[in-house]
Amino acid sequence: MRDTFTDWLILAALIAPWLGLTWLCLRKRPRVALGGASHLVVYASQTGHAQEIAEATHAAVLRVDPEARLVCANRLDLADLAGADRVFFVVATSGDGDAPDDAGDLDRALAEDDVDLTGVQVAILALGDRRYTHFCAFGERLRTWCEAMAAEVTAYVTVDDLAPDDLAQWDAVLRREGVGGMAEGQLDSAPREWRIDSRACVAGPVGEGAQTGASEGLFRLTLRPEDGLLPAWGIGDLFELHTPDGHLRDYSIANRCGGEELVLFVRRVIDKGVPGRGSGLLTSLPVGTGRVRARIRAHAGFRPPPGTGPLLAIGAGSGWAGLRPHLLEAMASGRACWLIFGERGEADASGLFGEMRAWHEEGRFHRLDLALSRQDGVRVPDILAANSADLRDFLTPAGAVVLCGRLAMGEAALAVLRASMSEDWLEEARHSGRLRSDLY
Numbered sequence: 001m002r003d004t005f006t007d008w009l010i011l012a013a014l015i016a017p018w019l020g021l022t023w024l025c026l027r028k029r030p031r032v033a034l035g036g037a038s039h040l041v042v043y044a045s046q047t048g049h050a051q052e053i054a055e056a057t058h059a060a061v062l063r064v065d066p067e068a069r070l071v072c073a074n075r076l077d078l079a080d081l082a083g084a085d086r087v088f089f090v091v092a093t094s095g096d097g098d099a100p101d102d103a104g105d106l107d108r109a110l111a112e113d114d115v116d117l118t119g120v121q122v123a124i125l126a127l128g129d130r131r132y133t134h135f136c137a138f139g140e141r142l143r144t145w146c147e148a149m150a151a152e153v154t155a156y157v158t159v160d161d162l163a164p165d166d167l168a169q170w171d172a173v174l175r176r177e178g179v180g181g182m183a184e185g186q187l188d189s190a191p192r193e194w195r196i197d198s199r200a201c202v203a204g205p206v207g208e209g210a211q212t213g214a215s216e217g218l219f220r221l222t223l224r225p226e227d228g229l230l231p232a233w234g235i236g237d238l239f240e241l242h243t244p245d246g247h248l249r250d251y252s253i254a255n256r257c258g259g260e261e262l263v264l265f266v267r268r269v270i271d272k273g274v275p276g277r278g279s280g281l282l283t284s285l286p287v288g289t290g291r292v293r294a295r296i297r298a299h300a301g302f303r304p305p306p307g308t309g310p311l312l313a314i315g316a317g318s319g320w321a322g323l324r325p326h327l328l329e330a331m332a333s334g335r336a337c338w339l340i341f342g343e344r345g346e347a348d349a350s351g352l353f354g355e356m357r358a359w360h361e362e363g364r365f366h367r368l369d370l371a372l373s374r375q376d377g378v379r380v381p382d383i384l385a386a387n388s389a390d391l392r393d394f395l396t397p398a399g400a401v402v403l404c405g406r407l408a409m410g411e412a413a414l415a416v417l418r419a420s421m422s423e424d425w426l427e428e429a430r431h432s433g434r435l436r437s438d439l440y
C-alpha cells in the first residue's frame with residue numbers, strides 16, 4: 001500500500017510541469033508575429049536630438065504597429081518594458097558620461113533594479129561625441145543592463161556628433177528589423193538660408209584682437225531668414241547651424257519669438273589656432289551679405305519652468321543667450337527674477353552688462369549679482385555659496401531655477417545649490433521642471 005507521502009509526491013510531480021507552463025505563459029504574453037507585436041520607442045535626450053530621432057523612429061514603427069508607444073525614459077515603467085516584444089531605445093549621453101536629465105530614474109534603475117527581459121528584442125541607438133572622455137557611456141550602460149536582464153540586443157549603434165553615416169546605420173537597422181526607414185521629412189523642416197544683419201563684440205577682447213579675429217570674444221548677432229519669413233520658436237529653442245562641411249552646431253536663441261529678427265550670442269572659439277566650425281563662420285562672415293544655413297530646433301528640456309513663483313537665473317559667458325529669453329518671459333509675466341551671472345571682467349564686458357544693469361535699474365529684477373572672475377577673483381558658485389540663506393528665502397517653496405553655460409560652471413553651481421537647498425529640493429525641482437539646465 002502506498003503511503004500518503006508517496007501520493008503527494010506523485011501529485012506534485014504531475015502538477016509541477018503544468019504550473020511551470022502556466023507561469024511561463026502568464027509571465028510573458030506569447031510573442032506574436034511582426035505586425036501584431038507590441039513595440040516601445042524610448043528616448044533619453046538632453047538637448048532634443050535623441051527625442052527628435054526617437055519621434056522619427058516612432059513614426060516608422062507606427063507603420064507596423066499602430067499601437068506602438070513613444071515614451072520618455074523617466075516615464076518608462078519596467079513592467080511595460082518586460083511586457084513589450086520589441087523596444088527601440090534612442091539615448092544620448094550628457095554631462096560627464098551621465099544620463100540626460102530626463103533619464104535619471106532609468107539610470108538609477110539600471111544600477112539597482114532587476115527585471116526579466118527574456119524574449120524582449122532591444123535595439124539601441126546611442127548618441128554621443130568622441131570629444132568627451134566617456135563616449136556614449138549611458139548607451140553602453142543601457143546595453144550592458146539589457147543583456148544582463150536577458151534581453152536579446154539585436155542592434156547597438158553609436159553616433160558620433162550626429163554623423164550622417166552613423167545615423168544611416170540606424171536607418172538600416174530599422175529596415176532590417178522590418179519597420180522601414182525613418183519617415184522622410186520627419187526630422188523636421190529643411191534648413192534655410194539666414195542673413196547676418198548685425199554683429200557686435202559684447203565681451204572679450206576689444207580693439208585689435210577682435211578685429212583681426214585672432215582671439216576669442218562674445219558676439220551679439222541678429223539674423224533674418226533670406227526668404228523674409230521669420231519662423232516661430234519657443235523659449236529655450238535652438239538655432240541649428242549646418243556648416244558647409246556637414247556639421248551641426250547648436251546656439252540658444254536669445255530672444256522671444258515675435259520680433260523682426262533672431263538674436264544669438266556666440267563665443268568665438270579658437271582651438272589650436274583654428275576657429276570653431278560654427279562660431280568661426282558666424283563671427284567672420286560679412287555683415288549684411290554673409291549667409292548661413294540653419295533651422296530652428298525645439299528644445300523641450302529647456303522650456304520655462306512651470307508656475308508663477310520667483311525665478312533664479314544662473315549663468316556665465318555665452319550662457320546669457322539661454323537665460324535671456326527666460327528672463328524676458330518671466331519679467332513679462334510678473335515673476336520675481338534674480339540673476340547671478342559671471343564674466344571675466346567689467347572693462348571688456350560693458351556691452352553685455354549694459355542690458356542686465358538697465359533691467360535691474362528699471363526695477364524689473366529683484367536682484368542682480370555679477371561675478372567678475374579675472375577682475376575680482378569671484379565666480380558664480382562663490383556668489384551662490386555666500387548667499388545660501390537668501391537663496392533659501394527666495395526659492396522656498398515655489399521658486400524655480402534656470403541654469404545655462406559651460407558644464408564646469410553649471411556643475412559647480414548645482415553642487416552649491418544642492419548644499420544650500422538640500423538634495424531632496426533639487427531632485428524634486430528637477431522632476432517637476434522647476435529646475436532647468438542647458439549646459440555645454
Ligand SMILES: Cc1cc2nc3c(=O)[nH]c(=O)nc-3n(C[C@H](O)[C@H](O)[C@H](O)COP(=O)(O)O)c2cc1C
Binds near residue numbers: 049098407
Ligand atoms: C554638456 C554636454 C555633455 C556631454 N557629455 C557627453 C559624454 O560624456 N559622452 C558622450 O559621448 N557625449 C556627450 N555629449 C554629446 C551628446 O551626447 C551629443 O551631442 C548628443 O547628440 C546630444 O543628444 P541630445 O540632443 O538628445 O541630448 C555631451 C554634450 C553636452 C552638451
